[in-house]
Amino acid sequence: MALKAGIIGLPNAGKTTVYNLMTNGDGLVSPLPFTTVAPLTGLANFDDPRLSVIAEVFGKEQIVTPSLMITDNAALSEGAARGEGLGNQFLGYISSCDFLFHVVRCFKNHSVEHFGKWIDPVSDVLVVNRELVKADLELVKGETHRNDEIIDGRRSGDLVRAKMLRPLLRELSDIFSKGVNPHGHYFHPEDKSLVETLPLMTNKRVVFICNVDEHASSRDLAEKVVAFAVKNNSPSVIVSPQSASKEGLLRGQTWGLDVFYTLDGGLRAWPFLPPLVVHNAIRLIHPDLPSHTDVIQKFHCPRSGYSAIDIHATTVSCNPDDLVADGDIFVF
Numbered sequence: 001m002a003l004k005a006g007i008i009g010l011p012n013a014g015k016t017t018v019y020n021l022m023t024n025g026d027g028l029v030s031p032l033p034f035t036t037v038a039p040l041t042g043l044a045n046f047d048d049p050r051l052s053v054i055a056e057v058f059g060k061e062q063i064v065t066p067s068l069m070i071t072d073n074a075a076l077s078e079g080a081a082r083g084e085g086l087g088n089q090f091l092g093y094i095s096s097c098d099f100l101f102h103v104v105r106c107f108k109n110h111s112v113e114h115f116g117k118w119i120d121p122v123s124d125v126l127v128v129n130r131e132l133v134k135a136d137l138e139l140v141k142g143e144t145h146r147n148d149e150i151i152d153g154r155r156s157g158d159l160v161r162a163k164m165l166r167p168l169l170r171e172l173s174d175i176f177s178k179g180v181n182p183h184g185h186y187f188h189p190e191d192k193s194l195v196e197t198l199p200l201m202t203n204k205r206v207v208f209i210c211n212v213d214e215h216a217s218s219r220d221l222a223e224k225v226v227a228f229a230v231k232n233n234s235p236s237v238i239v240s241p242q243s244a245s246k247e248g249l250l251r252g253q254t255w256g257l258d259v260f261y262t263l264d265g266g267l268r269a270w271p272f273l274p275p276l277v278v279h280n281a282i283r284l285i286h287p288d289l290p291s292h293t294d295v296i297q298k299f300h301c302p303r304s305g306y307s308a309i310d311i312h313a314t315t316v317s318c319n320p321d322d323l324v325a326d327g328d329i330f331v332f
């Protein structure tokens, strides 16, 4: 199953414009806010310079390039977490995505409506982030209710997990009530793993896409978003749709994604978000594949400085509990 990414952002940020560029789509673009109502889904293929080398080493002609399932959705706006605007629909959708593209408006264009007094991309980002925090507070409330029911015996479920989760849900609720996300908060590693099982919006990796036009001031605005992204350990890309520049947009590496490869009849690239163990990677490839790995050979191709000879020399044994590394090649 392909990795799923959701596009988020304020109205008229250029989400559908970016979606169309990524997927060769024809979603409706207009200067009116809330143009996109129903979700649009498409496949985005991206470049991977390692593919041709690996194909040559293993003599494969049939190649499947890395791709992502991308969904463009209704805009998020202030109050979305309370169900205002198209908020609920939006938030329901993004909770099922593996990661998010946050499109940020860095172009002025007075004929395209903007809710703020002036274009201030970092403050736009904060509006969206606040809604994600509010949505997570609601999610934690719902989760607490269900968890309490398990502990009280009114609902069936994993009692041990529920008891471990109870104090963590309280902690999370306190954090989200303050309007902040839990990124800087210390959780014991075991607790952290448990928190990561919750479908929190603020847990998702975000790649910022700064949507610029040809004006120098637009680039300056984008640089502020890039600096914000760096501070928050998030990748960012500057995109200029009007010059039809896809540069940077279709490069998985700039999104912080890793890729592994499979070889059977052909060669296929699989983008993934680390950490991923071999056992789960196999389930991703096909749920019916046996998880025992003694029949699988593993090679490796680093991100740079690779050669055909190096790849051939890397064969190692493959254990189900090993972490998959970027560049691993599994031969079935």
Ligand SMILES: Nc1nc2c(ncn2[C@@H]2O[C@H](COP(=O)(O)OP(=O)(O)OP(=O)(O)O)[C@@H](O)[C@H]2O)c(=O)[nH]1
Residues within 6 Å of the ligand: 009, 010, 011, 012, 013, 014, 015, 016, 017, 018, 028, 029, 030, 031, 032, 033, 034, 035, 036, 037, 074, 075, 107, 108, 109, 112, 211, 212, 213, 240, 241, 242
């Ligand atoms: N000048 C300029 N206009 C842009 C740019 N990107 C998008 N637009 C225009 O901005 C308007 C909104 O673009 P959309 O892609 O529909 O924005 P959206 O975020 O999908 O909007 P909603 O679906 O309404 O939330 C359209 O008129 C686009 O042509 C850009 O980089 N520069």
Ligand SMILES: [Mg+2]
Residues within 6 Å of the ligand: 015, 016, 017, 028, 029, 035, 036, 072
């Ligand atoms: Mg749109």
